Amino acid sequence: MTDRQTLYDALSKAAWGYFLLYFDFKLGTVSILPSFVGFLLFLSAIKLLKDERRDLELLRPLGTLLAVWHGGNWLASWLGTTLDGRFPIVDLIISLAGVYFHFQMLTDYAALAAKYQQPDQDLDRRLLKWRTWQTVLLTAMSLCAHPLRFLTDLWEPTLLILALAGLVTSLCIMLTLFDLRRIFREESVSPLPPP
Amino acid sequence: MRDIWAFLLQTLTASGVAVLLLIVKAMFRDKLSPRWQFAVWGILGIILLLPAGFAGRYVLLNWPMWVEAVKTALTGSYSLTQVIAPIPLPVPTLPATLWDWLYLVYVLGVVLLLGRYLFSYFCLRRALRAGIPASAQIKARIQAVADQYHLPTCRAVMMEGAGSAFLCGVISPILVLPAGTQTDDKVLLHELLHLKYRDVIWGLVICLLRCVHWCNPLLWYCANQSGNDLESLCDQRVLERLEGEDRREYGRILLSMANEKYARAPGTSCASNGGKNIRQRIEAIVRFKRYPAGMALVSVCAAIMLATPLVFGTQAVNVYNEAGRLSGSVDIDFSMASARTTWCTTFVGALDTYGKSLLTNSGAYRAMCAPLSQQAEIAQIMHDRQEKGLWPTWNSGLPMEADQSTGYYLYNLERTGEDTYKALVAVKLNGAPDGHPEEHMMYLAVQPVQVQKEGSRWVVAELGEAQTVEAQEASMVWGVQELPSYVYSGTAANFRVEVCFQRTFVVDNTVQKSNSSSWFFGPSSYFDTVPKPNAQFDEVTHNQWTRCIFLGSEDEKAAITHLGTSIVPLEEGEQRPSLQSAGYGSGGGSSNHGEDWASLEVGPGWGPVVPMGGGGSSSGFDEDSFLLPDCYAADLYINGEKAAELTLRLQEGGAQ
Numbered sequence: 001m002t003d004r005q006t007l008y009d010a011l012s013k014a015a016w017g018y019f020l021l022y023f024d025f026k027l028g029t030v031s032i033l034p035s036f037v038g039f040l041l042f043l044s045a046i047k048l049l050k051d052e053r054r055d056l057e058l059l060r061p062l063g064t065l066l067a068v069w070h071g072g073n074w075l076a077s078w079l080g081t082t083l084d085g086r087f088p089i090v091d092l093i094i095s096l097a098g099v100y101f102h103f104q105m106l107t108d109y110a111a112l113a114a115k116y117q118q119p120d121q122d123l124d125r126r127l128l129k130w131r132t133w134q135t136v137l138l139t140a141m142s143l144c145a146h147p148l149r150f151l152t153d154l155w156e157p158t159l160l161i162l163a164l165a166g167l168v169t170s171l172c173i174m175l176t177l178f179d180l181r182r183i184f185r186e187e188s189v190s191p192l193p194p195p
Numbered sequence: 196m197r198d199i200w201a202f203l204l205q206t207l208t209a210s211g212v213a214v215l216l217l218i219v220k221a222m223f224r225d226k227l228s229p230r231w232q233f234a235v236w237g238i239l240g241i242i243l244l245l246p247a248g249f250a251g252r253y254v255l256l257n258w259p260m261w262v263e264a265v266k267t268a269l270t271g272s273y274s275l276t277q278v279i280a281p282i283p284l285p286v287p288t289l290p291a292t293l294w295d296w297l298y299l300v301y302v303l304g305v306v307l308l309l310g311r312y313l314f315s316y317f318c319l320r321r322a323l324r325a326g327i328p329a330s331a332q333i334k335a336r337i338q339a340v341a342d343q344y345h346l347p348t349c350r351a352v353m354m355e356g357a358g359s360a361f362l363c364g365v366i367s368p369i370l371v372l373p374a375g376t377q378t379d380d381k382v383l384l385h386e387l388l389h390l391k392y393r394d395v396i397w398g399l400v401i402c403l404l405r406c407v408h409w410c411n412p413l414l415w416y417c418a419n420q421s422g423n424d425l426e427s428l429c430d431q432r433v434l435e436r437l438e439g440e441d442r443r444e445y446g447r448i449l450l451s452m453a454n455e456k457y458a459r460a461p462g463t464s465c466a467s468n469g470g471k472n473i474r475q476r477i478e479a480i481v482r483f484k485r486y487p488a489g490m491a492l493v494s495v496c497a498a499i500m501l502a503t504p505l506v507f508g509t510q511a512v513n514v515y516n517e518a519g520r521l522s523g524s525v526d527i528d529f530s531m532a533s534a535r536t537t538w539c540t541t542f543v544g545a546l547d548t549y550g551k552s553l554l555t556n557s558g559a560y561r562a563m564c565a566p567l568s569q570q571a572e573i574a575q576i577m578h579d580r581q582e583k584g585l586w587p588t589w590n591s592g593l594p595m596e597a598d599q600s601t602g603y604y605l606y607n608l609e610r611t612g613e614d615t616y617k618a619l620v621a622v623k624l625n626g627a628p629d630g631h632p633e634e635h636m637m638y639l640a641v642q643p644v645q646v647q648k649e650g651s652r653w654v655v656a657e658l659g660e661a662q663t664v665e666a667q668e669a670s671m672v673w674g675v676q677e678l679p680s681y682v683y684s685g686t687a688a689n690f691r692v693e694v695c696f697q698r699t700f701v702v703d704n705t706v707q708k709s710n711s712s713s714w715f716f717g718p719s720s721y722f723d724t725v726p727k728p729n730a731q732f733d734e735v736t737h738n739q740w741t742r743c744i745f746l747g748s749e750d751e752k753a754a755i756t757h758l759g760t761s762i763v764p765l766e767e768g769e770q771r772p773s774l775q776s777a778g779y780g781s782g783g784g785s786s787n788h789g790e791d792w793a794s795l796e797v798g799p800g801w802g803p804v805v806p807m808g809g810g811g812s813s814s815g816f817d818e819d820s821f822l823l824p825d826c827y828a829a830d831l832y833i834n835g836e837k838a839a840e841l842t843l844r845l846q847e848g849g850a851q
Contacts, residue, residue: 058226089215089255092504096219096497100226103493132492139496143503 007112008184010048014109015177017041022170029077036070039063042105053108062097069094099138106131106173113180123180130173137166196283199298200276204262206411208247211255212239212505213417219501220420229427229479231494236421238502243404243414245506246278250651251538252508260511263532268525270294273570275535277650282407301410308406319463323369326352333372337387340380344436346387359452362389363463365396381433381445388432389464394425398464423472425464427479434480446480449473511537512728516559527558527577527587534562535570538652539728542616545646545653547702548726550603553622553640553661555724556596558589563726564646564655592661593640594628602722604671605700606641606678607850610821614648617658618700619679619850621671628663639664639671641678672699673811674738679850683827687839689747694762694827694843695809696739697850700816703733732816740809741791743831745802752802759794759832760807762843764824771828771840779835785810789824794832 020038024031043063046056069090073083085091106127114124144159196202216239220232248259262276270292283302290296329337329351341348350367353374360378363369370386372378389395401418408414430449434442452473515533517526539545545564552560558577562570577587597603601623608618624638632638643658666677674680680695704727707718741760745752759777775792777783783793793807814820827843 062222088504088509092215092501093219093222096500097222099496099500100223100493103496104226104490107489135493135496139499142500145504 004184006048007052007116008181010045011109011177011181011184013041013045013048014105015174015181017045018170018174018177022167022174029080031074031077034070034074036067036074039067039070042101043067046105049108049112053112055104056108059101059104062101065097066094066101095138095142099135102138103131103135106134109177109180113183116183117180118183121183123176123183126176127173127180130169130176133169134166134173137162137169141166196278196280197286197298198276199294199301200262200266201278202283202298202301203265204258204276205243205247205278205281206408206414207258207262208254209239209243209408210411210413211258212242213413215255215505216501217417217420223497227490227494227497229424229431231498233421233424233428235498235501236417236424238498238505239417239421240400240404241502241506243408244281246281248276248278248536249508250510251536251540252510253536254505254508257511257533257536259536260515260529260533263535264529267528267532273531273535273567273574275567304409305406308409309403312402312406319363323352323354323363323371326354326371327374328352329370329372336380337370337383340383341387344384344387346384346391348387349390360386361463362386362395365393365399368395379448381437381441381448384436385429385433386464388429392429392432394429394464397425398422419472423475426472427476429464430476430480442480446477449477449480510540510729513537514559514563514726516557524578524581527574527581530559531562531570531574531577534559535567537563537728539564539726540651540653541729541731542614542646542648542653543700543702543732544726544728544730545655546605546608546616546618546620546644546700547704547730548728549644549646549655550605550620550622551724551726552589553591553593553620553642554597554599554603556588556591558587560726561589561591563728564653566649566654566656592642593622594624594661594663596625597622597640598625599724600722601671602704606675606697607680608698608700608821609849611645612647616646617643618646619643621664621675621678623671624663627665633665635668636665637668639666639675639678672701672736674699674736674740674809676740681823681850682846683824683843684846685827685829685841685843686746687841688831688833689745689751690831690833690839691744691746692760692762692829692831692841692843693742693744694739694829695742696737696824698820699736699738700732700820701734701736702727702730732820734813735816735820736811736813737789738809738811739789739791741793741807741829743805743807745805755797755801755833757794757796757832757834758805758807759792759835760829761790761792761832762827762829763788763790765826765828765842767825769825771842774828774830777830777832778837783808785812787812 017038020033020041021035024033024035026032043060046059046063050057069083076083083090110124110127110131113121113127117123141159141162144155144162196205216235220235223231242254247254251259253259259276266272266276283298283305285302286295286298288295290299330353333353334351337348337351340346349362349370351370351372354371355374357371357373360370360372360382363371368390370383370390401421405415405418430445433445437445450473511533514537515530517530539548548560548564551557552564558573562573565573573589576590581587603620603622606619606621608616611617619641620643621639621641624640626632627636627638640661641664642661645656645658646653647656648654664675664677666675669675674697676695678697680697683694683696685692704723705720706723707720739762741762743758743760745755757779759779761774761777763772763774765771775784775790777792777794779794781795783791785791789812791808791810795805795807797805823845826845829841829843830837831839831841
């Protein structure tokens with residue numbers, strides 16, 4: 001069983017990882033909250049939780065791939081360019097990896113919540129709900145980028161609406177993860193349930 | 196497919212998808228279930244059944260461009276390879292070239308392999324007819340397994356020499372069991388599951404695709420993998436129905452089959468499919484319990500994300516326009532191949548591309564929108580120029596270079612048929628062709644063109660040589676009076692009143708560019724000379740100007756000091772409205788409804804033609820943009836008094 005502090009640290013990293021992934025500030029073309037750092041935080045969280053959730057270990061190769069890609073993109077931004085759209089095949093692979101990565105990671109966090117939350121809490125169901133929303137939104141965005149783009153002129157406003165919905169969803173995921181983290185605070189009065 | 200190039204395009208397109216699927220499957224091998232692993236082969240199946248390069252689209256990589264480039268380099272042909280059907284079609288003529296012979300060899304290969312498969316299938320069916328019908332005891336066991344798991348059954352026979360149980364046939368399937376040995380219930384379950392899900396059909400489809408792409412080892416590898424994934428899927432279905440020790444036992448049974456030989460026959464499915472494949476299946480079984488639960492949603496989403504860009508493909512829009520950078524003719528041929536495969540999908544896109552080919556003299560741009568019959572001619576011009584040490588451009592026929600910053604304009608676009616349009620293309624020249632420009636004048640090159648559909652491509656054909664027109668310096672978007680226009684005329688009170696109507700069709704090609712001084716001066720803008728093969732019109736301007744032509748005597752002329760006109764377009768049968776007064780005074784105006792009025796004092800020695808000025812309005816493009824006003828209502832004022840009410844009719848002969 002993983003100790004309370006480790007769980008707390010892991011969930012902190014996961015929540016801040018989402019923050020870095022979806023919120024950005026730029027100096028010129030260079031991001032000062034680079035998304036690859038978010039993936040490094042996810043990988044670190046996975047390492048901390050590997051004994052708690054075995055399935056998370058399966059995500060390590062995908063997380064590394066995503067971190068490398070986003071890191072490469074960040075380096076490219078220093079040169080005033082971007083890797084997005086330059087290699088359509090890699091873009092497709094990265095999109096697939098991203099959807100699966102978030103889906104499974106959030107599924108595992110929901111399982112963690114179900115195990116440790118108080119009976120009156122519903123953090124697991126909230127996480128699963130936002131996970132499902134996020135997966136559907138990411139899929140819908142990929143549909144917008146291809147068939148819808150050629151079939152209708154509405155793809156741009158649709159993409160904007162989906163992006164906004166995605167932002168709200170990620171915010172909810174982040175807040176739910178912070179709520180989940182609160183369970184593992186040292187000063188929390190309730191003891192952890194037996195494994 | 197009617198030639199070797201079409202086959203090459205089809206098989207390369209499928210190969211690209213196959214490589215991507217192999218990468219993605221490897222990525223998700225331990226994450227998504229065998230059901231997903233088999234289902235994604237369906238994407239490759241769809242790609243194999245869709246004609247490659249359909250509607251000018253490509254999948255993942257621009258294979259049509261590469262195939263065209265290789266074809267031109269090897270054969271010198273500038274035709275366009277098109278896949279009509281995803282299967283080889285017979286060609287009624289005898290082979291004349293090496294490439295025709297290669298195609299014949301390919302077709303013979305397909306026929307021979309298909310024949311071999313059919314032969315082996317019929318041999319097997321004949322052997323099965325000689326098989327021993329299953330005993331009542333075995334039938335009872337099969338029935339018991341079927342009842343336990345709610346599965347259908349079929350006729351069963353025992354066959355000497357059969358390595359293990361297998362299912363044969365699609366329409367009337369037969370369960371074949373090895374004679375002399377007892378087949379385990381779990382193997383029977385495996386085969387009955389094949390029967391339930393009609394997996395033999397998939398085996399048959401895979402066999403047919405093997406035949407069509409018999410000379411592509413990558414697709415054969417994928418066919419093997421998909422067959423193995425089908426067996427893994429069946430294993431998963433078995434494991435979903437078994438518990439505890441039975442699952443381990445099933446794994447052991449598979450392991451015992453690892454050394455058995457197997458022969459691939461179409462229309463069959465067999466639990467034992469070769470040692471290497473069984474090893475992979477056992478690995479999948481080991482992973483069975485490790486697949487994360489609740490993955491249905493992400494499995495479906497991943498499949499959709501993967502399938503949509505592959506099935507819909509990508510429209511080629513960026514043409515390679517760098518001919519001349521490399522020495523030799525390869526560069527030109529590559530540029531021409533890129534142009535042929537970058538289709539203009541709208542008639543506006545074809546006109547935009549043609550306009551830009553005039554502006555830039557680019558052979559690649561011209562080839563994009565040129566009929567296939569002109570491709571060789573365009574390439575020849577470029578080759579000839581290169582041989583003379585010149586930059587390999589196209590000869591647009593303009594008397595001098597065009598002013599790229601002004602762009603091109605389209606006037607008087609008319610629909611002349613179902614998929615045919617006619618227009619006048621005009622570009623501003625970089626000076627006077629004779630070298631002596633006059634002040635306040637501009638020099639235009641204008642050319643009538645026809646845009647029409649050739650297959651799925653829109654192409655532009657020249658209807659005449661480019662002519663030079665000298666015109667008053669003005670914005671070209673609000674009409675050019677020196678260019679042809681539709682003339683409406685009527686006669687009264689010794690005057691012929693004429694309204695010249697002209698439309699300009701505009702694709703917005705303005706690009707805003709920011710630089711270090713933009714914060715103070717604002718962004719600069721320039722005309723984008725890169726073609727937009729999918730363009731639509733952004734604006735149509737409707738321009739009209741009125742003139743009065745005096746037809747009377749000198750005495751009558753001397754009595755006139757003041758003229759005025761007021762006009763408004765009318766539909767046939769529409770009530771004539773009361774028009775704006777254009778009596779005494781000097782000035783005029785216009786409204787959004789096309790109403791125009793003007794009055795002016797005529798000086799001594801006026802006429803006989805008196806320009807009364809005009810106006811214009813703009814709108815978005817729609818089907819009504821092709822309609823001309825039926826007629827004009829006009830009031831003529833002489834010396835401040837309304838002298839006549841006229842109806843101006845369109846003169847025959849179109850724009851003049």
